[in-house]
Amino acid sequence: MDDAPSHGRDETEEERADRKWTDLLQELRVAQTGVQILFGFLLTVVFQQRFTGLSGTDRGIYTVTVVLGAATTGALIAPVSLHRLLTGRQLKPQAVVWASRLTLLGLALLLCTMACSLLLVLRVALHNTTALWLVGVMVGWFVVCWGVIPLWARHMSRDQDGCER
Template sequence: MAARPQEDGPGGPRLPGAAAGPGGRDETPEERADRRWGELLQEVRVTQTGVQILFGFLLTVVFTPRFATLGDTDRAIYVTTVVLGAATTGALVGPVSLHRIVSGRRIKPETVIWAARLTMAGIVLLLCTVTSALTLILRLALHNSAVPWLVAGIVVWLVLCWFGLPGWLLHHYRSKE
């Protein structure tokens, strides 16, 4: 005798005791993908706004009178920062494009996985972009040997906030299971 579905949800029928996912949620793979997609979209919205502001600012710098006075090193840092900003934008807009192109093809769980990977790549690229922009700005503002130390301090702080704390939480709470 086959198990009867308890109820039909947006992701299809649920079998008794078979649908509980990570964290004890009672959801189908499709429902889980829908939830994870919604969470991912919120995260991408937050990062996209900051990247768009930073990238827009970077694009205007080349048209300022001060740009013509930059030395070769500062111009190279600027170009690197703009390229990193463009790559960051691509990675963080990628999930939207990915979803739009494959939507309705019944591969939402796989789409969410790849969109999450693109988002993580965007976060790493954002770290590089911020590092490069901060290096350029502090070089122009301070003209001294403190710049690498200030940039390194901020990078350490960002790595701790963006990767260290989540890594610590994963390790700490997994070991208690």
């Protein structure tokens, strides 16, 4: 009997990497589409007539938001480049690890981009400090949806030996 921990599937390391890569690509398709649409809208804001009327603070928030949007886009598209440059070099298991890390970084940057976008829009719309509170609530919501729930589910899936399924 093999002493290696069971992963719940009868697959080789390469088959597991292929499956994980396919799963990751499906996740990235959802995230990339949303980020690209958000980033596209952010790029158009500067060309609107109302932009010239923004305060210096709001222009600063906009600048940070656009830079974060660009960084988010880069991190979430990076796995494609990684895959393309490593294809055929028998490095898929390592590529999956790095692509997963880049995706997590992209999600963290997306959280920051969303927070800054909300802050800018709500500051312009509300003209008061309520905007900051609403952004705080939404960031908390994103953290719960994107972090707490998945980590809780991961914790609950551990078997008696402490191994992940």
